[in-house]
Amino acid sequence: MGGTRWWFVAVVAIAVSARAEAPWGQWRGPNRDGFVAADHRWPDGLDETRMEKRWRADLGPSYSGPVIAGRAVIVTETCDKKTEHVRAIDRVSGQELWRASWEGSLKVPFFAASNGSWIRSTPCVDGDRVYVAGMRDVLVCLDAATGREIWRLDFMQDLKSPLPSFGFVSSPLIRGDHVFVQAGAGFVKLEKKTGKVVWRVLEDGGGMMGSAFSSPYPVVIGGVPQILVQTRDDLAGVDPEAGTVLWKTKIEAFRGMNIVTPTVHDGKVFTTSYGGGSWLFAVDPARAEKPVEQVWRNKIQGYMSSPIVIGGHAYVHLRNQRFACLDLATGKEAWVTKPFGRYWSLVAQGDRILALDETGDLRLIRATPEQYDVVGTAKVATVESWAHLAVEGDEIYVRDLEGLTAYRWK
DSSP: OHHHHHHHHHHHHHHHOOOTTOOSOSTTSTTSSSBOOSSSOOOSOOOGGGEEEEEEEEOOOOOOOOEEETTEEEEEEEETTTEEEEEEEETTTOOEEEEEEEEOOOOOOGGGGGGOSSOOOOOEEETTEEEEEETTTEEEEEETTTOOEEEEEEHHHHHOOOOOTTOSOSOOEEETTEEEEEETTEEEEEETTTOOEEEEESOOOSGGGOOOOSOOEEEEETTEEEEEEEOSSEEEEEOTTTOOEEEEEEOOOGGGOOOSOOEEETTEEEEEETTTEEEEEEEOTTOSSOSEEEEEEESOOBOSOOOEEETTEEEEEBTTSOEEEEETTTOOEEEEOSOOOSOEEEEEETTEEEEEETTSEEEEEEOOTTOOEEEEEEEOOSSOOOSOOEEETTEEEEEETTEEEEEEEO
16 A cells, blocks of 8 residues: 555656656656656747757667666667667767667568668666667666666566567656566566566567557546556556556557557546547546546547647647647547648647657647647758657757757757
């Protein structure tokens, strides 16, 4: 009970507001929701003159988003189609501080070949440690200051699970003394100091449908702490202590392309999928017979971009490359734009959204249900940029397929 109470208090404290000292150390930032604190207020407009390019580091390909660990920005890469590297780069100079590597070759199925066969998961920083997922279903714990390997868990060897066809894609989550991952053909809780498996739930058999694309998200719904877990087929709430599946519902998607990280608004869960649509669910784990009920469903389909929720509206980049604003109370579209890019990573502060598309165009958008309101744009990459944007104070890190570029707001 004590552990559950601590976890509950921690989640509530984090949910109230983003802490100014919390770095961009994990998937989607301090609170895993795409928001950053207002300690460095964003400018009112955006163009190339407001973006100071500080340095660039050349890298091999990766989809992993950069994360911050003290003086370093941590990035991954796949080299020569056989070796995975983790590199720490000095945030001031752009010089490499350390590098760790291991064999990690995996070729994705032929119909996804255009998406590349390189490392995908965004690392997670926790104090003096960095947790990095390799494509061949391994999780590696590194010393954040030196890159020294502390422990490594091979899920296929330890849990006898099949190799996921698309690799380890989901990003690790740290809570208290444990790390939670969607790997090993399920959702797994590990001791973060040792890598020892505590439990595994939501087993999916691995293989073609065993590569979870979404990432776990800690929430409190109806006073009950839980982790939202979206598999290729289902959306579920899992008790972080016991591993009990509190509730579960099917999420329709073409070929299981449930990719976005789900979110919570006003005690309800919002998610969207390729080939399925968008949903809002009311959840009450105490309601034994029907703990989850659909509030509404909209035909609008998200794809890879996890949504941002501001003022009761979800801002979602869609499968058809349009950007949309959904009223979460009614499920109706406030507006939908013309097509812009195949993928957007979204970061928010107050009522502003920074959106980076895969072409390297960065947009500053005012979030309002009245209209699509672009405050300004800037070109920040000339190579395809599929990794999630990282924002730390007045620093912006853009990871394209050939390197990492550090900018500063002017």
